[in-house]
Amino acid sequence: MNYGLTGSEVLLTLIETAKMDIPFIDIHSHSANDNSGVITIQSFFLQELNPSISTYFTAAIHPWHVGMFSIEEVKAMLEKMTGHPGLIAIGETGLDKVCLSDYVHQKLIFALHIGFAERNNLPLIIHSVRSWNDMIGYLKKIRVPFIVHGYNSGREISRQLLHIGGYFSIGKAILNSTPRFIEEIKTIPLTSLFLETDESTAAIEEIYLEMSKIRGISLADLKYQVYENYNKLFPKFELKI
Numbered sequence: 001m002n003y004g005l006t007g008s009e010v011l012l013t014l015i016e017t018a019k020m021d022i023p024f025i026d027i028h029s030h031s032a033n034d035n036s037g038v039i040t041i042q043s044f045f046l047q048e049l050n051p052s053i054s055t056y057f058t059a060a061i062h063p064w065h066v067g068m069f070s071i072e073e074v075k076a077m078l079e080k081m082t083g084h085p086g087l088i089a090i091g092e093t094g095l096d097k098v099c100l101s102d103y104v105h106q107k108l109i110f111a112l113h114i115g116f117a118e119r120n121n122l123p124l125i126i127h128s129v130r131s132w133n134d135m136i137g138y139l140k141k142i143r144v145p146f147i148v149h150g151y152n153s154g155r156e157i158s159r160q161l162l163h164i165g166g167y168f169s170i171g172k173a174i175l176n177s178t179p180r181f182i183e184e185i186k187t188i189p190l191t192s193l194f195l196e197t198d199e200s201t202a203a204i205e206e207i208y209l210e211m212s213k214i215r216g217i218s219l220a221d222l223k224y225q226v227y228e229n230y231n232k233l234f235p236k237f238e239l240k241i
């Protein structure tokens, strides 16, 4: 039954319906979410990872925790994950000038994560707090794709990250955003965008809804675009919808 629609109108309707069935992808969360219609990529602190996990995940030593481990210990912990079928990216890892961890040690541990990601051809999930001067230097050199999680920086950093092919993941900051950040969000190409809940109790659906309003696109189109971005960045890790 086509209710008097033309062939191309039927096709368009089918495409729109299929887009609505695409899940909300939460690219970075520290908790599991069993809600139907949501696919959560859980991010583990490597020291807490249960290796029998059966869903897609990311893991790393967080910059906050690097002081707990020596270089050799981190190397061994990373190597243990080699070939794990659920490991889709390394992170979150990076640099944080606000936390108490020794900054030189942070850099050494970050470099280990980069090396492991490159050897295993896995993207990186980046944590960067007040460390952009150093971070941009690292990101310019890495040979795997990366997502900057919890992104909330300004025009100049966005420009530099885009120039080197970075992806941006935006989280709860969008729910209480300043006019300046809203303007910034509008300039990030939709093809470079992910959304996340991180540690927040906000629902990923809320974050998508806010983004769809700011960008003036439908929720279905936004979900479809993030799904496309996921498939581009993680071609080996197909989502089972």
Ligand SMILES: [Zn+2]
Pocket (backbone or CB within 6 Å): 028, 030, 043, 092, 149, 198, 199
């Ligand atoms: Zn996080």
